[in-house]
Amino acid sequence: MDIRLKEVSKSFGKVPVLKNVSMEIRQGDIICLLGPSGSGKSTLIRLMLGALAADSGEIRFGDTRVPNLPLLGNVGYMPQNDAVYTDLSGEANLTFFGRLHSIPRALLKERIEAVLEMTDLTCDRNKLVRDYSGGMKKRLSLAAALLHEPEVLLLDEPTVGIDPVLRKKIWEAFRELQARGKSIVVTTHVMDEVAWCDKAALLYGGEVIEYGAVDELLKKTEQGRIEELFFRASSGEREEVSS
Amino acid sequence: MRALAIRVVTQIRNDRRSMAMLIVAPVFVLTLIFFLLADSDYVPKILVDEDGVPAPLVQAIYEQDAAVEACPAEALGEPEKYLRGHPDVDLIVTAPKLSQETDGQGIDGNGMISSVVDVQGAGSQTAGGQSAPGETGGGEGLDFYMLESNVKSRDAISAISDAQVSLNPSSEVRTHTVYGSADDSTFDSLGYIFPGVFTFFFVFIISGMTLVRERSGGTLERLMMTPIRRFEVIMGYSMGIGVFAAIQAVVIVCYTIYVLRLESLGSVALIILAMMLLAFTAVSFGALVSIFATTEFQIVQFIPVVVVPQVFFSGIIPLETIPYGLGNLCYIMPMYYGCRAMKEIAVYGYGLQDIWPYLVALVCYALALGVLNTLALRKYRVV
Missing domain, CATH: 3.40.190 (D-Maltodextrin-Binding Protein; domain 2)
Known part of the structure; x- marks a missing residue:
């Protein structure tokens, strides 16, 4: 399922958050949305989910135009904060989200085992989430997003606060999902993680300033660091203001 | 929908304070009121x-x-x-x-x-x-x-x-009353109000708190990002919290009648039914208020505005004595319908054929609030 964004704009009140964003995400791509905080990454994810309506422009998943209710069954969403229930055990959280997606009981059991294994939470499954550490909550949140094997994964900062060893494991899992034809959109402000992605979109001030294959983008830089593209954008803006 | 209801039940069960609020607190307060309003042996x-x-x-x-x-x-x-x-x-x-x-x-x-x-x-x-x-x-x-x-x-x-x-x-003046007796204690004559007031109050808090926690924790947004329908979310919630509301109604009514010995001329089952309907209305009421609150603290701030006035219209003050026809405000207050129904069953000994309008009013109230709550969820998802 390809995702196409066409001239999408969104403002909150009078403050424009996204300006004319157009991009295409091919099925099986891992895309990373890079940008400083406030650049509109989370808003873009919310628009793609249909949680927000765009002011103008359109977003399509394959032939289906967002917002669309059944489409949500094919999307895995992981919000930026750990949106899990602290009064429930880890497993009860997963059971709940699984039922919301109407996963049949037997399959759900199997899926829960799989995602717990992947996020390294099998031993802590019966603990109440309020006794979890920050990293564990994050992993549980990720597990909930992967549970129903969605075609598209929209993950808002999925690896923040996760230790390097486990982070590597999670990225390897993303790669594996990609091999099975899933599309993954990840927001991050950790520049190192770009290396794991096929493509990167650089958001700055509500605009996509660069979008392309990661190695292509790196060629545009002098020292092979993706940050340079942001520095260039911010200095360009300053020049504009001063001229 | 069922998944949601089951989750809410598990969640509240895992939170001991909520459980205590729902069952122990009303029993404690009712007992206290029983002693406060009972006949004293004061010698002037x-x-x-x-x-x-x-x-x-x-x-x-x-x-x-x-x-x-x-x-x-x-x-x-x-x-x-x-x-x-x-x-x-x-x-x-x-x-x-x-x-x-x-x-x-x-x-x-x-x-x-x-x-x-x-x-x-x-x-x-x-x-x-x-x-x-x-x-x-x-x-x-x-x-x-x-x-x-x-x-x-x-x-x-x-x-x-x-x-x-x-x-x-x-x-000598001999007093004859149609209902009750002249030497009833204050608790005997007003006691039927308190189960209604407390049922409403505690269920309102639990419902508002649960939902506001869900809103501020981001879990509501997350669950709205699954193919669940908006009315299913509201129904699921109401059912989940409704289970506890129902348990609470049974506990409070039975405690008042069988332990505190508040006399009831009518059927206890009918009183429980009225209390349950009032409690369900309180669930929707709490959910509605949670839309306007962003923290649990703000839910508490709403109590003096939306709950306390209702108490005054529950029958503690005879409505006919309120000036400027303000007594008619009772018709917009769910607590009035619940407490009035309970009074007519307990004190007048009325049956379902007499009090059904109050019950219908409560059902309508709960449904109308449910619709409002469903519409309010548009904030989280445009479809």
Whole structure:
């Protein structure tokens, strides 16, 4: 399922958050949305989910135009904060989200085992989430997003606060999902993680300033660091203001 | 929908404080109110002017169930001042001295002695009746002095009336009530209100808190990002919290009737039904308020605005006595319907055929709020 964004704009009140964003995400791509905080990454994810309506422009998943209710069954969403229930055990959280997606009981059991294994939470499954550490909550949140094997994964900062060893494991899992034809959109402000992605979109001030294959983008830089593209954008803006 | 309901139930069960709030707290508060409003064995303290008040009456007053003493001279001279210095004295009974008869007005203006009941009006009939034998010790009737008009001084006054009646049995008034009996305690006559008030109050808090926590924690947004329908979310919630609301209604009603012995003429099952409907309305009410709150603290801030006024319209104050027709506001308050239904079942012994309009009103209320809540979820998802 390809995702196409066409001239999408969104403002909150009078403050424009996204300006004319157009991009295409091919099925099986891992895309990373890079940008400083406030650049509109989370808003873009919310628009793609249909949680927000765009002011103008359109977003399509394959032939289906967002917002669309059944489409949500094919999307895995992981919000930026750990949106899990602290009064429930880890497993009860997963059971709940699984039922919301109407996963049949037997399959759900199997899926829960799989995602717990992947996020390294099998031993802590019966603990109440309020006794979890920050990293564990994050992993549980990720597990909930992967549970129903969605075609598209929209993950808002999925690896923040996760230790390097486990982070590597999670990225390897993303790669594996990609091999099975899933599309993954990840927001991050950790520049190192770009290396794991096929493509990167650089958001700055509500605009996509660069979008392309990661190695292509790196060629545009002098020292092979993706940050340079942001520095260039911010200095360009300053020049504009001063001229 | 079922998944959501089951989750809410598990969640509340895992949170011991919520459970305590729902079951233990109302039982505790009801018990406290039961003792606060029960008949007390308070013995009023009365000082009688033995020289001024007719001797047979003095005698009769001494026979009453009160701590009666002869009035010391200083109390006779300046009863207001004496009362201020002796707050344990509930009533001073004197015969009016001719020179003081016009003093009544002046004393009224005195802040502390807020009320001086002068029996010339109300009690002169009986007092005059037995002072006829010629034993008057001054003017006609009696003067009552008290620090303030309260339950204690009213106890004292009724002891005097009883004394007067014992001298003059023809003046006895016998009270006949259609419902209840005249010597019901405050709890007997108002007790039916409290189960309704507490059911509403505690369910409202649980419902509002659960939903606001879900909103601020981001889990509501997350669950809205699954293919669940908006009305299913609201229904699931109402069912989940409704389970506890129902349990609470049963516990409170049974506790009030079987443990605190509040008499009910009608069917207990019908009372429970009314309480449950009121509780379901409270669930929707809490959910609606949670839309306007971003933190649990703000839910608490809403209590004085949306819950407390309802208490006054629940039947604690007779609605007909409220000025400017404001009593009609009761029709927009769910608590009125619940408490009124309970009163008519418990006190009047009415059945379903009489009280169904109240129940229908509660159902409509819950449904209307449910629709509003469903619409409000558009904030999280445009479809």
